[in-house]
Amino acid sequence: MKFLKMLSSIVLSTTLLFTAQAVQADKLTDIKESKVLKVAVPQDFPPFGSVGTDLQPQGYDIDMAKYLAKQLNVELKLVPVTSANRIPYLQTGKVDLVISSMGKNPAREKVVDFSDAYAPFFLGVFGTKSEPVSNAQELADKTVGVTRGSVEDLELSKLVPKSTTIKRFEDNNSTLSAFLSGQVSLIATGNLVITEIATRYPDKAPETKFLLHNSPCYVGVMKGETELVAEINRLIKSAKQDGVLEALSQKWLKAPFPADL
Amino acid sequence: MSYQLDFTNLIPYLPQFAAGLWTTVELTLISTFGGLLLGTLCAQGRISQEAWLRTCCSCYVEVIRNTPFIVQLFFIFFGLPALGFKLSAWQAGTIAMIINLGAYSTEIIRAGIDAAPKGQWEAGQTLGLTRRQVFWHIILPPAYQRVYPAIVSQCIIVMLGSAVVSQISVEELTFSANFIQSRTFLSFESYMIAALVYLLLAILMRQTFALIKRITFKNPSL
Numbered sequence: 001m002k003f004l005k006m007l008s009s010i011v012l013s014t015t016l017l018f019t020a021q022a023v024q025a026d027k028l029t030d031i032k033e034s035k036v037l038k039v040a041v042p043q044d045f046p047p048f049g050s051v052g053t054d055l056q057p058q059g060y061d062i063d064m065a066k067y068l069a070k071q072l073n074v075e076l077k078l079v080p081v082t083s084a085n086r087i088p089y090l091q092t093g094k095v096d097l098v099i100s101s102m103g104k105n106p107a108r109e110k111v112v113d114f115s116d117a118y119a120p121f122f123l124g125v126f127g128t129k130s131e132p133v134s135n136a137q138e139l140a141d142k143t144v145g146v147t148r149g150s151v152e153d154l155e156l157s158k159l160v161p162k163s164t165t166i167k168r169f170e171d172n173n174s175t176l177s178a179f180l181s182g183q184v185s186l187i188a189t190g191n192l193v194i195t196e197i198a199t200r201y202p203d204k205a206p207e208t209k210f211l212l213h214n215s216p217c218y219v220g221v222m223k224g225e226t227e228l229v230a231e232i233n234r235l236i237k238s239a240k241q242d243g244v245l246e247a248l249s250q251k252w253l254k255a256p257f258p259a260d261l
Numbered sequence: 262m263s264y265q266l267d268f269t270n271l272i273p274y275l276p277q278f279a280a281g282l283w284t285t286v287e288l289t290l291i292s293t294f295g296g297l298l299l300g301t302l303c304a305q306g307r308i309s310q311e312a313w314l315r316t317c318c319s320c321y322v323e324v325i326r327n328t329p330f331i332v333q334l335f336f337i338f339f340g341l342p343a344l345g346f347k348l349s350a351w352q353a354g355t356i357a358m359i360i361n362l363g364a365y366s367t368e369i370i371r372a373g374i375d376a377a378p379k380g381q382w383e384a385g386q387t388l389g390l391t392r393r394q395v396f397w398h399i400i401l402p403p404a405y406q407r408v409y410p411a412i413v414s415q416c417i418i419v420m421l422g423s424a425v426v427s428q429i430s431v432e433e434l435t436f437s438a439n440f441i442q443s444r445t446f447l448s449f450e451s452y453m454i455a456a457l458v459y460l461l462l463a464i465l466m467r468q469t470f471a472l473i474k475r476i477t478f479k480n481p482s483l
Contacts, residue, residue, distance in 0.1 A: 145430075149443030167350065167430040168440065174428065181342040183350070 027221075028228040031096055035074045039065040040095040040220075043080040047195055047252040048101040048119070048217075060119055060252040061099045064219075067244055068097070071235050087112060090222055097232070098220035113223055115232040117216035118245065120258050123152045124213075126194050126206035127186035133209045139164045145184035147175045152188040155212040180204060188212060191255065198254030208255065216261055268450055274441045281437030282458055284351075288433060289420040289466075291355055296362025296419065297412070303363060304370035305396055318367065325364030331425050333357050338429040354426035354433075362419045369411045373404030406478045413470040417463050424459075434458060 031037055041061045042049035049059040057078055069076035079095050086100045090112060103121065104114050125133065125144065133139060136159035144160070146153045148168035156166060167184055169175040172193065179187045180201065187206065198205035219236070221229050239245045240257070249257035306318035325333065338353040348356065377400045385395035405412070427436035438455035442448045 148440060153443075168436075169430050170428050170439075174430075177339045178430070181339045182347060183338065183342060 026227060027096055027225045028231055031072065031074060031228075036077055037065075037069045037072060037074045037097070038077045038079055038095045039068075040079050040081040040086050040089050040098040040100050041065055042083070042086075042100045044082065045101055047192070047199075049080075060248055061101060061217075063248050063252070064118055065097070065099050067239060067248075068099075068219075068232065068235055071238075072231075087220070090220055093222070096221075096228070100220075101217045102220050103215040104218050108220075111223060112220045113225060113229050115219035115221065115229055116236050117218055117261050118236050118239070119217040120191060120249065120253065120255075120261055121217050122211045122214045122258075123155065123188065123190050124211045125156070125186060125188045125209040127209050128206060131185050131209070133186065135210050136160050139186070142186060143167055143184050145169060145175050145178045145187040147172050147189070150189075152190070152212055156188045159212070179206065191253065194255065195253045202254075205254065208258075211258075264449065266450060267447060270445055270447060271441065271450055271454070274437075274445070277437050277441060278434070278454060278458070281432060281434040282462075284431065284433040285420070285423055285462070288355055288358060288423045288426065288431070289416075289462075292358035292362055292419055292423075293416045295355075295359035297366055297416075299359060299363030300366025300370055301401070303367040304374060307367065307371050308374060308396075310392070322364045322367050325361060326368070330357070330361055330422055331428060333361060334426060334429060350426075350429045350431045353429060354423070354431040357426070358419055358423060361422070362415065365415050365418075366412060369408050369415060370404060372411075373406075373408035374400055376407055377404055402478075409470075409474060409478070413467060416470070417466055420462060420466060421459060 041057060042059070043051055043057055045059075047059055049057060049061045052058040057080065062078065065078060066076055079089065081089050081095075081098070081100055083100065083102075086098045086102065087108065089095045090098045098112070099118075101119065101121065102108070108114075125136075125139070127133060131142070133142070136156075140161045140163045143165040144156065145167045146156055146169070148170060150172075153166075153168060160166065167178065169178060172189070175187055175189060176193065176197065178184045180197070186209070191208070194206060194208070219232050221232065236245075246257045249255060303318045303321065306314045307322075309315055309318075334354065334357040337348065337357050338350065341348065341353075374396075381399055382395055385399045386392070390398070423433055424435035427433055427439060430436070432440075434455055438451045442451040445451070
């Protein structure tokens, strides 16, 4: 009896799921008709999304959502999500788009369609202006600080020539202290860490030398909504050309938008 | 409790352990010599007739003995560059260890000096020796001999304390163990080796100090 109950509930829910998908065949038209764009945004991940002192959500992702809604000429409805529930929100149609600093990977690509990249998110080597470095080979005879055992440590250790000294520190704070106190003039870390330095000590912020591992952020769209993806891509492309993304990057990440993104 | 020890994967990292061990030995040797020298001079300073010198030495001892070693280390490595003194991690580590041992050994040696009978000072001065000569030739050798076990222990504590300088990226034994652990995830094995090496080093140090004692100190009554 229990088994039958379970079976019937599975059948029922699967049917419902399929019907739901069938109804929302063309999301773009739906959005334009209802005049509302529902976007999943983070609220616990500054500078991409957090709650400001006025209790309103703010951040790179929120501004990106505002830009898209404005371009589509519809009203914006922000839906706060966590990184764990953002894809379920999209799959169940609670939101139209996920703009939640989401990176691409094969598992996600099976369940979500991705737009073009709209925000940089990478591990790289950063340093003072006086260090003319643009690739791993040029780190020869130089000293780079990094947090021991981190992904950037592993990547860096693979890439650099033998004559490079890698100073490994116990945690991110020590690595940053080493840079800020001038003990090392180059460090390998994530771009958000650099944003944090740039926000607090604008004159001491290191500049990007080269990337170690690139995992930019994409807008997530429900699987199969090709027209919506095409429209978002068109808007992202024009945002790149109009300098909108450059402005967002400068505002929230305190760094230029990478030209190759 | 079904952990399988796996030392074979650590074999490629043995040179790194050896390099770390050498750095630890180097740090220990330099800081032991430097620290004991500093301690002896400060002990002399603490019984000096000049009030300012006594105050300076006791301030130094109090400041160092009442602050954590890691804070002293971070102060030298991360703090001093703000004033323009930029030291490499190795230099900062060595200096911190010398300063630390210096303060502790000052107190130990001073205890030995205090135990010297007042008559020895007076006898020396009666014979026409200066205060400094009395200190170096008459008071200090037996003072050292009296507090020798305490000094040995303190030097070993400093050797073990050198593990802390791994925090500022000095690549000594603990740093090697941390590094190898983060690459192989064999934490039990890595730290087991590190612990054994420290134990052997400490025993070796005690033996060496015992040997030095047998050669140097000739007064069996103390």
